[in-house]
Amino acid sequence: VCTKGDVTVKPSDIISHGSTVNISCSLKPKQDCLPSSRLNTLVLYKIDKKIGHYPGRSVSIQVTDLSLGSTLFRCRLACGRSYETPVCGAEILVGVAPERPQNLTCTQKGEHGTVACTWEKGQETYIYTKFTLQLNGPKNVTRKKHCSNCNCLDLGIRLSPKLSESSFMATVTATNSLGSSSSFPSTFTFLDIVRPLPPWDIRIKCSNALGSRCTLRWRDEGWVLLSRLRYRPSNSKSWNMVNVTNARGRHDLLDLKPLTEYEFQISSKLHLFKGSWSDWSQSQTVHTPEGEEPTGTLDVWYLKQALDYDRQQISLFWKNLSVSETRGKILHYQVTLQEVTRKKITLQNITGHNFWTWVIPRTGIWTVAVSAANSKGSSLPTRINITDLCGSGLLVPHQVSAYSEDVDGIVVTWQAPEKAASAVQQYVVEWRALHLVGSTQPPPSWLWVPPYNMSALISENIKPYVCYEIRVHALSRDQGGCSSIRGSSKYKAPLKGPHINAIMEEKGSILISWNHIPVQEQMGCILHYRIYWKERDSSSQPELCEIPYSLSQNSYLINSLQPRVTYILWMTALTAAGESPQGNEREFSPQGKASWNMFVTPSICIAIIMVGVFSVRYFRQKAFVLLSLLRPQWCSRDIPDPANSTWAKKYPIMEEKTQLPLDKLQMSWSTPEEPEPLVINEVLHQMTPVFRHPHCLKWPVRGQGVQGYFTSKEDTVYRASSPLPSRALKAETRQLVDLYKVLESKDTSSKAGKITSPLTVLPGDYLPSHEGYLPSNIDDLPSHEVPLADQLEELEPQHISLSVFMSSSLHPLNFSCGEKLTLDQLKMGCDSLIL
8 A cells, every 4th residue: 555645557557568567656645855845856766766857746658568478667855955755556467368278188098087187388477377178078068277387287077988979179368468379179979088097916927948039928907908018128118019909908918038138118099090198117127038949050260371381270250140140148168170182070179169279280181160058058050171271373253342432331442353263152251440560469350251252341340540451352162362451440640650769870770660650649540651850950941752652661761861961850640630740859860881991901001011020031930939939938848858868877878879778778768667668650741940949957966967958849839931041951850959968067077058969860759749740751761960059159049039938927936856856756738737
């Protein structure tokens, strides 16, 4: 109730959309401002927004373009600058007239249900709208019911089957302040609108003997004529539908899969053509039992690989049977291997996988049979002969190609063998994902193609951006031929380039080695590799070479690089879609072939100089003396002085030509203190002896001295390349022999180191030893021609000590042996002198 004034709206506070309305505000008597009415100011608000202020006791404004729905206007009184006082307000409703209701339908659920109708209201009116549902039937039966802003009504009456031939008409009317509209009448009969209740009490029973047969039982309303069933495996989204007439609550399903869980639902209807289906019943599930043995045969393929000269490995693969063919759960597969010529089963094996591998001899004719088994039995075996799939050149398919334009998969085409097209009994297209060497080899997929077809679409196990190795086999009885190609369903440029891992120089060429791109980054089939190179710090375009892709190749020789120039090298890979980014960069500087002139010229000069130097005898002798001094002292074989032997003590020294009694010599040799003599015959060849520095040992004997000169056979170097004159040879040879003839006299008046008696010629078999100290042809040599002292002076070289070995560390002769050193106290060798 407004106490200070009134707000009026004309023509109405409910208007249609787009209409104009007048809003007036006036004060009641004695509600003016104090102390004077001249202070009256009326302020109008649209919702919370001020739309104007007007002096006086009343105001009237015109408003247009109001939005659909409700809009509130308020009027306030302001006295000068004082607080505004509320006067009154008004709400204006903007709406539209109702549209004609559409799609009026009426149903009755079940025998004991009531009639309910639904409709479509049309557009929103934004104002209060009333809907009236009216049903007219036989014998002037009329029933009405109302609701506001609704789209369904239950009339609360039940139609009886007795009125199944009677017609009924229903209408719905929408009314509001802006107008009204009625639907078109809907005419129907009892059978048209009655909807049975969903079936209930559903039971399912499956036969153990026939796992694919199950019986469904349920309950329905008595006047139901038609039923429909739908069922599906629990893991499927699509339904199988079956319609049954006069089922009377029972139906048999015959095409179910054994060992499968199924979901069932049932719906009912009163008439074949009239009426509507009931709602679906609640879902019921059942697990079907196992049926009979599997039907059909396995699809089998094989691969063969030679292991060595007499063994080969066969790998069998087979596809799973369909669910309808298995008739249950496959427990295992049975593989039978047989050598045909022996007509005897070689091996029977059982496996739970769909592949099998075995090693067999490379000789003989082999056949394999594979079958699947469930708890009821086994399927018929699939037999296949093990042949060389690619062994016949006459059966090789040609012009094999693979492409993937606008298809989900790869299309493979080929031409029949040129010379044996009529012999082809079947084609097999085999494919597997390309794998790098050393990685796990994926199992193959295959497709059998009749001999009159020359193309195949392969889509099983095909993924985009994966390269596949595809083989087309042409089979004819016990032989076959094949061709291969690579292909992919989709491709793009590889994600990265090959990685260069090593660069080496070999015989003037550059060997580049790389790692292949991982399979998941190839993005299809690689067609080529490219090797780029350019000089370091060069701005010119790089050079390149293109290499056809091969899985087994990971290195390449380049011959065009200049020696002693630093290059930068990298690689890329190409597919049909484009080139990859470049791989890693490597620097390398070839050294080129070695210049042999640098070595040959100095070597020739040195050789000429050495030949010139050694052609002079003086320098040649000095060089041999130097080399003999550099020889280790411990490796020289020194021969002891024969004057210190037991034989020399026993028999006095006679004249040079005096011969010792043979019988006494034989007697002395037979004494137990002397070893058994060993005769060593030594022949002096016509060579020039060159002596190393002789070793001189001086043994002190009671005021006397005996000096013996000796040299070992190893200390004498014979030079046969430049023979001397005959006389010089005889003289020098005699000097060597005479040194072994010097024996000390027992004359005490002789001075130490001076020879006072003539030489004695000793027998050729004297001084037995396994080393061989004396030449065996002493008597055959001519007698001395010059004094011995002069010969010794000529033969004695300068004493030059350049040995790198210290003599103090080479086992010195520290012993005491009395007046003489005898051979029975010595044991001679190259490495030591042992008492």
